[in-house]
Amino acid sequence: MSFLQVTWTDPATGARGYLVIDRLVRGVSSGGLRMRTGCTLDEVRGLAEGMTAKEALNYDPGARYVPLGGAKGGIDFDPRDPRAEDVLTAYLFAMSPYVERFWTMGEDLGLRQSTIDRAIAKIGLRSSIQAVYPLLDDEDEARRRLSDAFGVVVDGVGLDELVGGYGVAQAALAGIERLGLTSPTAVVQGFGSMGGATARYLARAGVAVVGLADVHGAIANPDGLDVETLLLSRDPHGGVDRTKIRRTDLLLDRDEWLDIEADVLVPAATSYAIDVGNAHRVRARLVVEAANMPITVEAEELIDALVIPDVVANSATNSWWWWTLFGDIEPTAEAAFAKIGTTMRRLVAKIIGEPSPRAAAARIAAEAVREIEQRFQPAALTGDRPTGCRS
Incomplete structure (x- = not known):
């Protein structure tokens, strides 16, 4: 059962939008925002559940980054429509209380981070990931690291x-x-x-x-x-x-x-x-x-x-943001690729010999979620719950 589900309708175009927070860890969740024609609440719910697993699979008890809960947003609208950015801005304005405190989000299918950042600025929020800032030891330094990482270009393409x-x-x-x-x-x-x-x-x-x-x-x-x-x-x-x-x-x-x-x-x-x-x-x-x-x-x-x-x-993608922000890696292509290569090979090795790699990944993620919640149980159980939520 999801922690929170929100359904939204754009008054100008009739476009439908959704937000599902599957779980909070230390009061925060993580997951991107997609825009595509035909996006549904069921789809977003499944993606939010997947984000909880995706976060947990990269759990390292010795790291600064502690995996967050899973979430996802979705907008049923054509991203190539000339009205798409206006729809995105209206959606984010409606969801701004969650972005401020509970949901860290970034680009997904149909949306670029630069487009999201423009909409975030229009509605007066600091960042699409500002909900995680209270968990940082040094917010200014962490934001500088991530900004530096986003400025890296590798053979004509941005590192992000x-x-x-x-x-x-x-x-x-x-x-x-x-x-x-x-x-x-x-x-x-x-x-x-x-x-x-x-x-x-x-x-x-x-x-x-x-x-x-x-x-x-x-x-x-x-x-x-x-x-x-x-x-x-x-x-x-x-x-x-x-x-x-x-x-x-x-x-x-x-x-x-x-x-x-x-x-x-x-x-x-x-x-x-x-x-x-x-x-x-x-x-x-x-x-x-x-x-x-x-x-x-x-x-x-x-x-x-x-x-x-x-x-x-x-x-x-998701883990790189947090490894960089929390200071587990330096904001360079070399550090990013080294960490990703090591982590991916380790994860694949754990699941690839199992009868069902998908089931093996789900089991490993569930074990990590339990460990994370035991370690951070007070925050997981007593963190502020969004108002107006429904399961």
Whole structure:
């Protein structure tokens, strides 16, 4: 049962928005805000539960960062609509009491952090993560660290856009090694922050990225795509500039991404991209969930592949923010990639040999949640409860 669920309607457009806080730890929760047509309360609730697990999986009793509770926000609206930023601003104004004290949030599907930051400034809040500030030893120094980290650019792309996909790539490489795949190939569905960085670091590790899908369609080349050129040609919604593709690249319809033959499949776009209707088209031996909930429960039962679940594979973005803010790592690319690589390999090693990696991840997360709540029981049980909440 969720700690808090809020449903909102935009008076100007009729767009619906949702906030679900699954759990508070030390009075605070963590989880991004997404915007997509068709977003539902059930979807946001599932994502909030996943965030609780994602936070807990990175628990280190010796670290400054103590995992927070899980939360998620969602807006049922097209992020490419010219009114999208106004809808976002109205939503955040309505949710501002929660952002101020209980919910730390950042970009997710359909939204960029820069867009969220503009809306946050418009409504007079200090930051999208200000609820965590009271937990910091030195707020000014912590904010400087995070600001410095967001200023780092690695080969033309901001570090904040790379950390999540770097973690997914590390998870994929661990799976490739486990399966003993030689000369592996990969398809990445979604070419935003998560998918783009995943493709970059798979390609740099020697994995041929033979297909990718963006908002406009799919691009394939059995000999491997020029990932770096395509990555640097993206628009703000992850769309590739078609003038940058090579003559040997094939342009396909967007729904043909599952037909591109590859050893590794990385769904990095929307939730429920693989369902019972298309699960039979999955031929990869390894599936790495870069997106949140990209495979339905029923579909996963039909897939004959090793599946590395989202709560593990895509957890690096969230953890990197907190490792940097709380001072567990320096605000550099070297420190970020080293910490992410070590952590991801450790997590994948724990679950990859189990009959169900997803069940193993859930068990490890539940054990960590219990330990965290025992250690911080007074705050977890007596922290201020938002007014007007309902289960």
